[in-house]
Amino acid sequence: MNRTRCFLLSLCVSGFAFAQSASAPPDPYKPVLDRLQSITVIPLLTWQAHAADLPHGEDPAINTSDWQPVKAKEDWKGSRWLRLTSEVPAQLNGYSLQGARISLDLHVSSDDAIQISVFSNGNMVARTDEDGQVPITLIESAQAGQKLVLAVRVLDSGGGGCCGGDSTRIEHAELQIQPPEDRPDPALMRLQVLSAEPVIAAYPDGKAERQQQLDSAVKAINVAALDQGDQQAFDASLRDAQAKLDVLRPYMKQFSIAAVGNSHIDMAWLWPWTETVEVVRNTFGTALQLMREYPDFKFTASTAQAYEWIE
Helix, strand or coil: HHHHHHHHHHHHHHHHHHHHHCCCCCCCHHHHHHHHHHHHHHCCEEEEEEEECCCCCCCCCCHHHHHEEECCCCCEECCEEEEEECCCCCCCCCCCCCCEEEEEEEEECCCEEEEEEEECCEEEEEEEHHHHCCCCEEEECCCCCCEEEEEEEEEEEECCCCCCCCCEEEEEEEEECCCCCCCCCHHHHHHHHHHHHHHHHHHHCCCCHHHHHHHHHCCCCHHHHHHHCCCHHHHHHHHHHHHHHHHHHHHHHHCCCCCEEEEECCCCCCCCHHHHHHHHHHHHHHHHHHHHHCCCCCCCECCHHHHHHCC
């Protein structure tokens, strides 16, 4: 399942989670779901930072010994270069990364208008603004020991922002792991369980039977195989769990979510007309890139003038 469908599942999960009471009992599936998440995500919590713009900060050979550490959620002001070096491990919490697809999910936010350029091993892989950030594929088929030198140029316009401040921060940064197509996807399994849980709980008709079916699927996931280094047994257990979960498919297909990507772009409000055109170009470029990668992705913009500029 591609990222567009995973995003729809995430919307479903988030909506139901918001509606649930804070006093709800602990989720019995949490240990398994947490383990599934731990083998599909590598958090990137601490970066190196150069507190100003500089030429060719993306060069892997540049000396960063005097750069300062910056953590996610820490505020700074002005333009900055961020650097992080990582190496693909053979395993992640017992899960083999051989042949996996690795993507960077990075979100930098600011009270001011910013431009963000992302580089991997010296090559630009994305250029966008705060609103256009999406996961970026870095490695199509991972091999143990592959090195990633990530560099991010955050260029602050210096305009002071709309709210009287210009603080910038890394809101979120992680590497996402997606296995080769011939192996089951733990992240997808986790999302399916998370999606099924609140739907089953919300409707009393047939609830007991469907809950047993979901229990059976989750219990089939053999996380102990990861601790034993048995990748084949773990993958086989995911396939078994998927087969048990598929029993719920006719029931779950009664519910649907339709989501369309949308961008509302302020037309020259507190920024120059030329910058508005640039924002439109970057936004549409990101949307087209996603459409090429995921043909079922749909996009719309709210202003006819934006389409005229692009045409």
